[in-house]
Amino acid sequence: xxxxxxxxxxxxxxxxxxxxxxxxxxxxxxxxxxxxxxxxxxxxxxxxxxxxxxxxxxxxxxxxxxxxxxxxxxxxxxxxxxxxxxxxxxxxxxxxxxxxxxxxxxxxxxxxxxxxxxxxxxxxxxxxxxxxxxxxxxxxxxxxxxxxxxxxxxxxx
Amino acid sequence: xxxxxxxxxxxxxxxxxxxxxxxxxxxxxxxxxxxxxxxxxxxxxxxxxxxxxxxxxxxxxxxxxxxxxxxxxxxxxxxxxxxxxxxxxxxxxxxxxxxxxxxxxxxxxxxxxxxxxxxxxxxxxxxxxxxxxxxxxxxxxxxxxxxxxxxxxxxxxxxxxxxxxxxxxxxxxxxxxxxxxxxxxxxxxxxxxxxxxxxxxxxxxxxxxxxxxxxxxxxxxxxxxxxxxxxxxxxxxxxxxxxxxxxxxxxxxxxxxxxxxxxxxxxxxxxxxxxxxxxxxxxxxxxxxxxxxxxxxxxxxxxxxxxxxxxxxxxxxxxxxxxxxxxxxxxxxxxxxxxxxxxxx
Numbered sequence: 348x349x350x351x352x353x354x355x356x357x358x359x360x361x362x363x364x365x366x367x368x369x370x371x372x373x374x375x376x377x378x379x380x381x382x383x384x385x386x387x388x389x390x391x392x393x394x395x396x397x398x399x400x401x402x403x404x405x406x407x408x409x410x411x412x413x414x415x416x417x418x419x420x421x422x423x424x425x426x427x428x429x430x431x432x433x434x435x436x437x438x439x440x441x442x443x444x445x446x447x448x449x450x451x452x453x454x455x456x457x458x459x460x461x462x463x464x465x466x467x468x469x470x471x472x473x474x475x476x477x478x479x480x481x482x483x484x485x486x487x488x489x490x491x492x493x494x495x496x497x498x499x500x501x502x503x504x
Numbered sequence: 505x506x507x508x509x510x511x512x513x514x515x516x517x518x519x520x521x522x523x524x525x526x527x528x529x530x531x532x533x534x535x536x537x538x539x540x541x542x543x544x545x546x547x548x549x550x551x552x553x554x555x556x557x558x559x560x561x562x563x564x565x566x567x568x569x570x571x572x573x574x575x576x577x578x579x580x581x582x583x584x585x586x587x588x589x590x591x592x593x594x595x596x597x598x599x600x601x602x603x604x605x606x607x608x609x610x611x612x613x614x615x616x617x618x619x620x621x622x623x624x625x626x627x628x629x630x631x632x633x634x635x636x637x638x639x640x641x642x643x644x645x646x647x648x649x650x651x652x653x654x655x656x657x658x659x660x661x662x663x664x665x666x667x668x669x670x671x672x673x674x675x676x677x678x679x680x681x682x683x684x685x686x687x688x689x690x691x692x693x694x695x696x697x698x699x700x701x702x703x704x705x706x707x708x709x710x711x712x713x714x715x716x717x718x719x720x721x722x723x724x725x726x727x728x729x730x731x732x733x734x735x736x737x738x739x740x741x742x743x744x745x746x747x748x749x750x751x752x753x754x755x756x757x758x759x760x761x762x763x764x765x766x767x768x769x770x771x772x773x774x775x776x777x778x779x780x781x782x783x784x785x786x787x788x789x790x791x792x793x794x795x796x797x798x799x800x801x802x803x804x805x806x807x808x809x810x811x812x813x814x815x816x817x818x819x820x821x822x823x824x825x826x827x828x829x830x831x832x833x834x835x836x837x838x839x840x841x842x843x844x845x846x847x848x849x
Contacts, residue, residue: 399842399843405833409829420837423828423837424838427838461839465837476837
């Protein structure tokens with residue numbers, strides 16, 4: 348009986364946190380500067396060369412699981428002209444233990460090839476989308492590694 | 505001198521034979537199915553006229569009686585009409601009918617051109633077809649002489665079939681080119697249909713020509729058949745030589761025939777021999793012609809049209825979707841929104 352109470356007390360903050368996720372964030376990579384998130388994002392940061400990482404926290408509505416939102420995003424982006432770089436979404440696990448899926452695309456912007464990475468997590472009633480984009484010339488291996496690290500630091504606010 | 509040798513022989517021989525028969529009626533040798541009369545006996549018993557007649561025949565080289573007639577008549581451009589010993593029309597003569605006079609024997613495809621083996625002067629290779637003891641010495645002598653050159657070469661009938669595809673608009677020109685190639689190699693057009701062109705190519709350049717023709721399109725199939733007719737050819741050569749020897753003896757017999765029945769019998773036999781020679785000469789000619797030239801049949805068909813190139817399609821058509829999800833924030837998703845940094849005043 349006591350153990351049940353203790354377990355409930357331990358998980359209560361986590362459940363509370365999940366229930367109140369209105370602003371997920373990531374740790375800004377080295378060399379990135381945080382930006383005003385604006386209305387669309389719960390977090391946004393940019394590198395000096397213009398590689399931007401942003402985090403959206405949306406309602407899980409319609410209520411779907413990780414696969415649903417991954418597919419929905421993929422459809423949406425391909426329909427908008429984003430060319431997938433991978434045959435399938437790759438699995439990601441955050442430092443906090445959340446499962447996610449990463450999608451990578453290419454797209455032309457202002458006559459320049461750009462890369463656009465989208466990583467989606469589903470946490471209860473919230474859908475967390477971590478976006479990263481930038482000119483391919485600046486989207487080098489080091490930057491990609493920084494972004495990978497930053498994505499894994501996603502935390503629900 | 506318009507008196508013909510054959511007529512002379514007819515008038516003279518009965519007397520000779522009657523005399524001969526009356527003296528030695530059973531001494532006429534019989535060589536089935538011919539009755540043979542010894543030349544020596546004829547001369548001995550036939551008296552002066554018979555001897556003259558036989559000498560005339562013998563003096564003409566023992567060939568057809570017509571030759572004797574011509575000798576008596578002097579130069580005469582045409583054979584005597586209605587002569588009983590006339591050869592059938594088109595019958596092979598000593599020269600024209602014999603394969604010896606034919607120009608070429610073909611070479612093998614791919615082999616360098618060689619002078620055609622000339623069977624001229626060829627004697628019968630064996631006595632197997634002679635069937636006569638009288639011909640044996642001659643055949644034996646022939647057998648001892650050199651083998652004809654053609655015996656050392658293969659006579660092969662080559663036929664080839666090639667199927668190729670070309671562009672639809674190049675079909676006619678390709679067929680023309682095939683004929684051009686054949687003519688380049690010394691061949692010629694042998695037939696042409698809508699999709700097929702048949703050419704004859706000298707056998708010794710057959711392979712070379714096939715290779716060149718194969719470059720005119722995409723070859724889908726290629727078949728070459730070879731039929732070795734060397735044995736048949738030489739067998740026919742032997743037979744024709746032996747038939748000539750037989751004919752010669754028959755003519756000698758005819759010259760010495762004592763009765764009408766004998767003459768008719770010999771003439772019938774001569775006719776049979778002539779027909780057989782005709783058949784063999786025809787076959788020899790066929791083999792020579794068909795081994796000298798190989799037949800190549802090329803079927804030219806239009807290449808199937810290539811499928812239309814795949815046109816890059818937009819993702820809109822690549823990802824058909826009837827409705828959009830009612831997710832408002834999808835509209836602001838993407839690079840443009842993410843990279844539009846807020847401007848600070």
